[in-house]
Amino acid sequence: MNDPIVSARGVRKSFGHVEVLKDISLDVHAGEVACLLGPSGSGKSTFLRCINHLEKIDGGQLWVHGERIGYRRAGGRLRELKEHETSRQRASVGMVFQQFNLFPHRTALENVIEGPLIVQRRPKAEVRAEGMALLERVGLADKHSHYPGQLSGGQQQRVAIARALALKPSVMLFDEPTSALDPELVGEVLDVMVQLAASGMTMIVVTHEMGFAKEVGDVVHFMADGSLVESGDPRQVLEDPREARTQAFLSKVLA
Amino acid sequence: MTRTAPDRLDEDLPVLPARYTGRWVAAVVVAGAAVMIVYAMFTNERFQWDVVGQYLFAPPVLSGLLNTLLLTAVSMAIGIVLGIAVAVCRLSANPILSCAAWAYSWFFRGTPLMVQLLFWFFMAALVPKIVLGIPFGPSFFEIQTNAVISPFTAALLGLSLNEGAYMGEIVRSGIRAISKGQTEAAKAIGMSRAQTMRRVVLPQAMRVIIPPTGNETIGMLKYTSLVIVIGYSELLTSVSIIYSRTFQTIPLLIVAAIWYLAVTAVLSVGQYYVERHFERGFSPVRPVRAGRNSGRPSGPAPAVPAAAAASPAVELERLK
Numbered sequence: 001m002n003d004p005i006v007s008a009r010g011v012r013k014s015f016g017h018v019e020v021l022k023d024i025s026l027d028v029h030a031g032e033v034a035c036l037l038g039p040s041g042s043g044k045s046t047f048l049r050c051i052n053h054l055e056k057i058d059g060g061q062l063w064v065h066g067e068r069i070g071y072r073r074a075g076g077r078l079r080e081l082k083e084h085e086t087s088r089q090r091a092s093v094g095m096v097f098q099q100f101n102l103f104p105h106r107t108a109l110e111n112v113i114e115g116p117l118i119v120q121r122r123p124k125a126e127v128r129a130e131g132m133a134l135l136e137r138v139g140l141a142d143k144h145s146h147y148p149g150q151l152s153g154g155q156q157q158r159v160a161i162a163r164a165l166a167l168k169p170s171v172m173l174f175d176e177p178t179s180a181l182d183p184e185l186v187g188e189v190l191d192v193m194v195q196l197a198a199s200g201m202t203m204i205v206v207t208h209e210m211g212f213a214k215e216v217g218d219v220v221h222f223m224a225d226g227s228l229v230e231s232g233d234p235r236q237v238l239e240d241p242r243e244a245r246t247q248a249f250l251s252k253v254l255a
Numbered sequence: 256m257t258r259t260a261p262d263r264l265d266e267d268l269p270v271l272p273a274r275y276t277g278r279w280v281a282a283v284v285v286a287g288a289a290v291m292i293v294y295a296m297f298t299n300e301r302f303q304w305d306v307v308g309q310y311l312f313a314p315p316v317l318s319g320l321l322n323t324l325l326l327t328a329v330s331m332a333i334g335i336v337l338g339i340a341v342a343v344c345r346l347s348a349n350p351i352l353s354c355a356a357w358a359y360s361w362f363f364r365g366t367p368l369m370v371q372l373l374f375w376f377f378m379a380a381l382v383p384k385i386v387l388g389i390p391f392g393p394s395f396f397e398i399q400t401n402a403v404i405s406p407f408t409a410a411l412l413g414l415s416l417n418e419g420a421y422m423g424e425i426v427r428s429g430i431r432a433i434s435k436g437q438t439e440a441a442k443a444i445g446m447s448r449a450q451t452m453r454r455v456v457l458p459q460a461m462r463v464i465i466p467p468t469g470n471e472t473i474g475m476l477k478y479t480s481l482v483i484v485i486g487y488s489e490l491l492t493s494v495s496i497i498y499s500r501t502f503q504t505i506p507l508l509i510v511a512a513i514w515y516l517a518v519t520a521v522l523s524v525g526q527y528y529v530e531r532h533f534e535r536g537f538s539p540v541r542p543v544r545a546g547r548n549s550g551r552p553s554g555p556a557p558a559v560p561a562a563a564a565a566s567p568a569v570e571l572e573r574l575k
Contacts, residue, residue, distance in 0.1 A: 091445035
């Protein structure tokens with residue numbers, strides 16, 4: 001198999017005395033859709049946030065595209081990277097948040113082109129054309145001049161996906177992208193994600209949508225209490241889990 | 256209550272608003288008081304409206320007004336820039352910067368403005384010479400403090416440094432009002448801290464910052480009158496010079512009050528437009544529905560979004 005896009009080896013993370021990530025090791029390969037499942041507080045969102053250094057890891061290693069995230073080796077130790085180096089690494093990792101976090105004072109199109117225009121300093125005409133194409137892709141070209149406050153939750157999340165795609169990331173992180181949505185708006189966001197997966201994008205998705213994990217996921221990682229409990233083919237993990245912890249969780253969720 | 260007819264469920268009766276007698280009484284009392292005040296102002300000859308009219312556009316008054324406006328504008332401009340710097344330092348992870356910003360606010364908010372003005376004006380007593388050079392080493396440039404500190408520079412230093420301390424707190428409250436999600440989203444698309452502050456945080460924080468800054472500007476307009484103690488000829492000083500000569504104290508104070516009120520009115524209109532500018536995106540023209548937890552007023556719920564129907568062909572079979 002080809003080299004993994006994202007590699008975690010023994011990743012550890014604590015908030016004060018609470019150990020939220022205990023020795024997490026996993027690989028995500030190019031074009032793979034990896035779903036992180038587990039009860040709330042299991043550390044799956046924290047792990048996702050570590051991948052673009054929104055959270056700092058306390059131990060272990062995290063690599064994206066052969067580059068160590070957030071740190072460089074200095075002698076026998078790891079020195080945290082400076083802000084501009086971290087920023088550069090983040091640009092190759094797209095992130096979609098549970099609460100969308102669109103910039104409310106900018107229109108849909110302005111949100112999408114903010115990264116390419118301000119961070120990558122590319123010409124405005126070129127960036128606008130690409131931004132419109134991305135909005136087209138998420139089915140919102142006609143809403144390009146709307147402010148986030150004028151869009152439904154589902155539409156906001158689709159704009160947020162377009163914004164993350166604008167920097168042409170090599171991997172997309174989704175942090176419970178549909179958890180803040182009214183039930184009837186979940187489908188439109190999942191449809192965009194399905195399309196994205198079909199286009200070959202590498203995706204790591206923290207979700208409670210078992211249907212998405214089963215139908216679209218290539219691999220499912222089940223986490224509980226900061227540990228990776230079980231990984232494998234979605235159908236196998238969801239329909240015939242090996243671990244008791246996974247069985248207990250699924251019996252509650254699928255009941 | 257007389258019932259003209261028995262109630263029936265199929266009746267369609269006209270709807271009338273409730274009646275409040277108290278509102279009418281209050282309106283009459285307030286309107287009456289207003290009429291009496293205006294009547295007293297125009298019939299009491301001691302107001303000397305003719306003298307007011309005579310001095311309202313007098314050259315010394317207008318030049319005083321101009322100085323007041325200049326002092327207000329420059330002091331506020333410096334104060335706002337200082338305030339942003341103080342707020343950013345205060346919220347910095349660097350403990351020395353944060354402490355320094357706190358100490359600055361503590362000192363300049365904690366001493367009377369008039370003391371600060373006098374202090375700057377008499378700075379030569381404390382520091383007779385201002386020297387530029389290497390600390391404890393040779394100097395390149397020396398100047399007598401009294402040559403630098405005019406009433407204008409002393410007024411400017413006093414007012415703007417004091418304002419910076421207050422603006423610091425106002426800007427800090429504005430920055431803190433912006434949710435962490437906004438800075439995280441900015442980081443996630445690779446923005447630096449400076450870009451995040453300039454492009455994402457401050458433009459949104461302005462909504463919180465503008466109304467108290469309007470207060471500060473109007474306050475500053477009147478605090479400038481304190482510079483009378485160091486003899487800078489702003490509006491109140493100019494007026495006081497005239498009435499100390501003519502003893503027409505009341506009409507000349509009215510002249511000053513009229514100008515302060517007029518400028519305040521103009522500033523209030525300006526504030527309205529500045530506020531409207533920063534409302535961009537926050538008061539939707541066509542409210543559809545704000546995201547949950549976004550803290551914005553939500554409009555009526557939309558029908559099923561049109562785009563959902565037009566979205567991808569890949570149908571997802573959702574369990575449950």
